Amino acid sequence: MTQLVIKGVAPLGEKPQDLYVADGLIVDEKPAKAEVIDADGLVALPGLVDLHTHLREPGREDAETILTGSRAAALGGFTAVLAMANTSPVTDTAEAAERVFDLGRAAGLVDVQPVGAVTRGLAGEELAELGLMARSHAKVRVFSDDGRCVHDPRVMRRALEYVRAFGGVISQHSQDPDLAGPTACCHEGELSGRLGLPGWPGIAEETIVARDVMLARHTNSRVHVAHVSTAGSVEVIRWAKAQGIDVTAEVTPHHLLLTTDLLGGYDPVYKVNPPLRPDEDVAALRDALADGAIDAVATDHAPHARHDKEHAFVDAAFGMLGLETALSVVSEVMVTSGAMTWTDVARVMSQAPARIAGLEGHGGSLAVGQPANLTLVDPSAVVVVDRAESASLSRNNPWHERKLTGAVVATVLRGTPTVLNGALV
Numbered sequence: 001m002t003q004l005v006i007k008g009v010a011p012l013g014e015k016p017q018d019l020y021v022a023d024g025l026i027v028d029e030k031p032a033k034a035e036v037i038d039a040d041g042l043v044a045l046p047g048l049v050d051l052h053t054h055l056r057e058p059g060r061e062d063a064e065t066i067l068t069g070s071r072a073a074a075l076g077g078f079t080a081v082l083a084m085a086n087t088s089p090v091t092d093t094a095e096a097a098e099r100v101f102d103l104g105r106a107a108g109l110v111d112v113q114p115v116g117a118v119t120r121g122l123a124g125e126e127l128a129e130l131g132l133m134a135r136s137h138a139k140v141r142v143f144s145d146d147g148r149c150v151h152d153p154r155v156m157r158r159a160l161e162y163v164r165a166f167g168g169v170i171s172q173h174s175q176d177p178d179l180a181g182p183t184a185c186c187h188e189g190e191l192s193g194r195l196g197l198p199g200w201p202g203i204a205e206e207t208i209v210a211r212d213v214m215l216a217r218h219t220n221s222r223v224h225v226a227h228v229s230t231a232g233s234v235e236v237i238r239w240a241k242a243q244g245i246d247v248t249a250e251v252t253p254h255h256l257l258l259t260t261d262l263l264g265g266y267d268p269v270y271k272v273n274p275p276l277r278p279d280e281d282v283a284a285l286r287d288a289l290a291d292g293a294i295d296a297v298a299t300d301h302a303p304h305a306r307h308d309k310e311h312a313f314v315d316a317a318f319g320m321l322g323l324e325t326a327l328s329v330v331s332e333v334m335v336t337s338g339a340m341t342w343t344d345v346a347r348v349m350s351q352a353p354a355r356i357a358g359l360e361g362h363g364g365s366l367a368v369g370q371p372a373n374l375t376l377v378d379p380s381a382v383v384v385v386d387r388a389e390s391a392s393l394s395r396n397n398p399w400h401e402r403k404l405t406g407a408v409v410a411t412v413l414r415g416t417p418t419v420l421n422g423a424l425v
Contacts, residue, residue, distance in 0.1 A: 002035060002415050003022045003031035003035065004020070004035050004036075005030060006037045006044065006376070007036055007040070009376060012043070012045065012343045013341060019044060019366070021372040021374075021415045024415035024416075025369060026370050037420070039376055039409075042377060042378055042379075042409055043379050044374055044375070045342065045345060045346045046350040046365065046375070047077070047350060047362060048076070048077045048078040049079070049082075050073065050078050050080070051082050051171070051224075051250055051296055051298040052252075052299060053069065053083055053301045054083070054084050054301055054302045054303065055070075055100075056069070056087065057087065057103065058099070059087045059089065060305070062393070063308070063394050064392060065393065066100065066103040066104055066112055068391060069083075070108075070110050072323040074110055074411050075422075075423075076325070076327060076408060077326075077327050077375035077408035078411070079111065079374075079411065080110055080354070080359055081112055082115050083104070083113065083115060084144060084147070085122070085144060086146060091116055091117055092116065092129060096114075101136075109424075113357065116128060116130065116134075116143045117144070117145055118130075119150065119159075122148050124155060125152070127155070127162060128143070130143060130162050130163060131162070131165075131166070135166075141168050142169055142224070143170055144170065144173065149177060151177055153211060156172075156212065160221035160222075164219060167222075168222070169222040169357075170224065171224040172212050173227075174209045174212065174225055174228075175274065176208050179207065184199055185197055185199075185271060186199050186260065186276070187200070187277050191260055192263075195263060197263070197313060200275070202281070203232065205228075205232075205274055206232040212225070212247075213237070213239075213240035216247055220246075222247075222248070224250070224356060225237060226298070227251065227274055228251050228255070229275070229277050229285070230284075231280060231281050234285065234293060248296070249293070251288070252298060253299060253326045254322065254398060255276070255282065255285055256282065256286055256297075256333050257329055257333050259282055260275065266312070268310065268311060268396075269309065269320060270320070272318055272319055272320050273318035273319070295353075295356065296353045297353075301322040302318070302321070302396075303321055304394050305394065306394075306395065320396050321387075321399075323392070324390060324392070325385060327377060327407075328404035328405070328407060328408075329399070330406075331345070331379065331404070331406025335379070336405050342379070350375075351363040371415075372412055372414060372415040373413060374410075375410070375412075376408070377406060378406070378407050381405070383407045384402070385397065385401065
């Protein structure tokens with residue numbers, strides 16, 4: 001296995017030192033024959049973990065594959081990603097989960113952990129093979145019908161009761177379809193009315209969040225709120241945590257920075273679900289991430305082929321890319337502003353996601369004996385995003401031509417570099 005000396009790196013942004021890696025672990029003595037990585041001026045973090053990635057395989061390999069998504073993830077500093085179940089066929093059986101798991105291991109760039117569907121075919125009616133997926137060699141622990149809300153409260157209750165037995169968690173796409181409506185495509189407000197676009201109100205998210213935390217309390221189970229986007233949802237989550245309810249939550253990079261005013265040009269790259277929200281929601285999300293009410297950052301990386309995205313706004317597919325830019329966005333928004341430290345970044349982009357997902361070997365510290373899953377960041381680098389340079393097959397990149405501060409320089413998976421000098425090894 002690779003032996004490394006990471007020279008002059010600052011663990012979590014603290015005092016620079018040398019980190020030693022041997023046999024896939026962080027060790028206390030310099031290996032005899034080691035590759036030297038000059039890390040002067042760089043910050044070391046535990047390898048990033050993404051709770052919410054769409055890799056599209058199987059079924060939509062024209063938009064992304066597990067291999068291309070893994071390349072994008074490694075370039076973004078990730079050592080593990082959770083692949084959502086809304087593929088074709090849906091990941092609702094143990095066999096399907098194992099197939100995704102095995103393809104991820106074959107790619108060898110990040111650990112791809114499948115997310116199992118809550119219901120068969122994402123139809124919201126009958127529970128999927130939750131227990132069998134949990135017992136498969138993929139060891140599925142996170143279940144989600146993401147892209148669709150588990151709208152029936154009885155189904156959601158049964159799912160929470162079922163996963164409690166093996167320590168699983170339901171990750172909910174919180175959107176009441178009756179309140180949102182079938183054609184909703186952006187935040188409901190003055191702008192949606194002026195643009196003539198069907199909107200959905202924040203309450204469509206907030207009512208499901210409120211319902212689910214109460215169901216989690218009733219079942220003594222775990223619920224995770226995916227891609228929180230409103231101040232009202234933050235308020236409910238704060239209340240639930242104060243009551244001791246086992247709820248966790250994530251926020252996307254785009255909901256931390258982009259706002260609904262970008263829709264003025266009808267550019268479908270900014271069409272995302274949940275929608276971009278006004279400034280006051282963005283401010284509430286930043287505050288909640290900084291103080292821990294929101295536990296994690298997750299990308300909701302959603303690649304699309306051009307023929308699905310390049311339409312009139314109301315007809316375009318929902319979603320945007322996120323894996324390669326997530327760390328830079330968080331650095332720009334939260335670290336350079338002084339709202340968070342690099343220790344906080346490790347918490348929300350590595351440690352908390354790994355804990356929520358139950359991932360062994362990820363989200364640890366940088367202490368001796370820990371698995372050498374590492375991300376090296378240049379905190380002062382200025383990145384100008386170019387969608388043409390993405391490792392993803394898709395180009396629906398909302399950050400194109402934006403300047404962001406902070407860049408991933410290297411990624412190490414179990415002691416082996418997957419990215420060096422900002423490029424795939």
